[in-house]
Amino acid sequence: MSNRTIHRIGLRPILGSRFQPTGFPDLGPALFERSGANSTTTDALLVESVQSMANCAERTTWDDAEAEQVSSLAGLPHVRVVTSDGEFLTSSRLEAHRLASAYVMDATVDGGTGEAWLETLFGLAKGRPQNHRRIAAAICRLDPLSLVHGVFFARGRWPWQPKIARALTCFIEADGVRQAVSGGVKKDSVDQSGSNTDTGYGMVPHQRVEFTATSITAYVAVDLDQISSYGLGAPGEELLNAIVDFQLATIFEGGLRLRTSCDLEVVDPPSSGLPSVAVAEERVGNAIASAGGLLGPITEVVWSERSVKAKK
Known part of the structure; x- marks a missing residue:
């Protein structure tokens, strides 16, 4: 049996009783029947998907107004993408594919492409197996968030396509919906x-x-075995777990305004099993300070339309 930390967090609308769930193209709301005891069923609904909650979690690490990482995470590396004029464009914290973003792959790094730069860092070579721990260590030096939320390098020209699964899984469902x-x-x-x-x-x-619902629940699972498998040692494991705590505490203590008509709060915060934001900030700050050589500097890469056109 795998080693996981599990949270089940009760939620409710901050105002009234109605909420707007996530919707999908050609599908709309994701309604389904949940099986219960004695062959009974309950009308249920997916309020927020795994991928959307991952985006929410990563957003807690970023200050949009400053186009910088939040001050609580000072010292944590990430990849900044700038234009040829030096203007901020995006970062590995904002991109759906994180370090595998096209803006990173097609950028200029050390006189070459981001794609070639990462292939070298990962030590990928034809006829040799992937060194998973070397890849995890390289990702940790660039942006540890990709080890928390997963990243897939689907690069056809590489001899391997490294893939990191999500270590943090979170979604929200509602029961008894109308x-x-x-x-x-x-x-x-x-x-x-x-x-x-x-x-x-x-x-x-x-x-x-x-929709209205008799109950709304956020489900959270942190795969501790996966985090341990990266081979980062005790300081690395503590860092990743502290990052997870920081993100979850920030999301749920501050309330989840997922959409204009979907603004939720925790029903009973002390029973959620999550630390306060203040405690989580202190933990992650200490973990960053103790991580030592596991963390690299903030990396700045340059993206331009010219390089993309040249590639095409």
């Missing part, structure tokens, strides 16, 4: 004769489908 149908109208104070959604003029009525 639709709450409402609507509204986009008003036009000049022309009320009709509607034209193509031009934006006229009166445009619309329907809104939200």
Whole structure:
């Protein structure tokens, strides 16, 4: 049986009882039936997906206004992508594919491409097996968040395509759900004769489908065995677990405003099993200070449209 830390955290809407769940193209809300005792079923709903919660967790590490990592994580490395003019563009904390982002792969690093730079750092060679611990150590020096949330280097030109699974899994589900149908109208104070959604003029009525639920629960699993398998030693394991605690504490203590109509709070914070933000900040600060040579500097790479055109 694998070694995991599990949290089940009760949530509720901050205002009223309605909430808007995540939606999917050509599907809409992800409704399903949950099996219960004595062959009973409950109408259930996916409120927030694993991938979306991973994005929420990573957002806790970034200050959008400053285009920098939050001060609580000072000393933690990441990859910054800038334009040829030195203007900030994105970072490994903001990209869906993290270190495997096209903006990193196609960037210029040390006179070569980001793709060639990473292939060398990972020690990838044809006819030789992957050294998983070397890859994990290299990723830790660049951005440990990719060891927490996973990264897949799907590079056809490489002899191997390294893949790190998620060590932190989190999603939100609701039980006993019912639709709450409402609507509204986009008003036009000049022309009320009709509607034209193509031009934006006229009166445009619309329907809104939200939900109520008897319970909303966030499910969290931290795979401690996977974190241990990276071979980073006790300081590395403590660092990654402290980062997880920091992200979870920041998400749930501050409330989850996932969308305009999906603003949730923890039902009973002390029973959630999570540390306070203050405790988590102290832990992660100490872990960063103790990590020593596991962490590299912040890496800046240069991306330009010219390099992408040249590649094509």
